[in-house]
Amino acid sequence: MKSRRDDLVETALKLFYLHGFNATGIDRILAESGVAKMTLYKHFRSKDELILAALQLRDERFRNWLMTEMEKASADPKERLLAMFDALETWFQGKAFKDLRFSGCAFINAASEFGDHDHPAHRIASEHKRRIVDYLEKTCREAGLSQPERVAEHLALLKEGAIATAHVRNMPEAALLAQDMARAVVDAARQGASEAT
Amino acid sequence: MKSRRDDLVETALKLFYLHGFNATGIDRILAESGVAKMTLYKHFRSKDELILAALQLRDERFRNWLMTEMEKASADPKERLLAMFDALETWFQGKAFKDLRFSGCAFINAASEFGDHDHPAHRIASEHKRRIVDYLEKTCREAGLSQPERVAEHLALLKEGAIATAHVRNMPEAALLAQDMARAVVDAARQGASEAT
DNA sequence: TATAGAACAGACAGGTCTGTCTATTTGTCA
């Protein structure tokens, strides 16, 4: 049951992601989605609102994809943490989201274009990243790791580094470099959990 | 001996960095630099050329700043590698480049706005990152670490992760999270160097 | 089939953008 609104947000997400927010005009979104201009302004007050809707869709879809990939990789939470980086590599290779080549992280991109941390788009980006840390922290706890908040932050930072490196330098293997370090982080926290700290 | 051209590139760099490339019009650059429009088009064919000149200035200036910070921190190359993350933290706190608040990495930002890897601005970004890896690798060799190419890539990835995290989540302490992991990476490579591999 | 809401095409206003042009002023050096 795809509504006109859904077509719009879907097309907007794709074009914003591939070409940037400021560089993408609404006329192009309308042309590619086959929606009339008045329909857009019936559903959204402005282009800015459409940007926010597209980012919210991306947040939901990306986290869902990542969690699914991690959970189907293994039943062991420690393995799941490491499987995140395998998932990242498939993403970097353009195999994760159909007909959407890898073009960096939509939220890092949003933060780049909307540099002010108070801008609504930047806030959505910030919240997206926090939600991922929350999920990693939960998985760290399930794995019985020591200092789960800290380990989750470490793993999240490795993920960001892999994304930025893969995008800027066109280097999908960055995921495996990050995975190397992630393994060390997780192993250290596993030993730490059985020791007195 | 500051030329009109220098004023222009300086102002362009500042505004592009703070507000983005597409969002910054040349009229604003002209107004803030006090330069006439014809002077701009005497020195540059187009706005795109000005963007490239600004990124080149940033490349030179940033790498110079980073290397200086690392080298003044210690004479020991291993300590210098770790000092990179202290330097990053001062940058994230806005204390590195005068009257220029931290607004992410200019090259990650450029890659975001110019997503196509063949775009000249994206290439400059890619080369900037590679030059930093080269410098890290050289320092790894000076420190006598095993697998210097690999360790340099690890450290560079940690740096990117710290930058992205600090910017998107407004979290300057990301530098210290990265430093934790960097210490582990460097220590492991030091042990590795004295062992048979 | 009748009706009402939704989406349609397309013109339009008003603003902003890059890049060009002209004519004038400034600054430097002999």
Place this chain on the structure above:
DNA sequence: TGACAAATAGACAGACCTGTCTGTTCTATA
């Protein structure tokens, strides 16, 4: 002082952008 190069202000064209408006056509439901 005189001459030449550089920089200036400001108007302008043409393209593009967001957002509004009008009048028509589609579609679902009663």
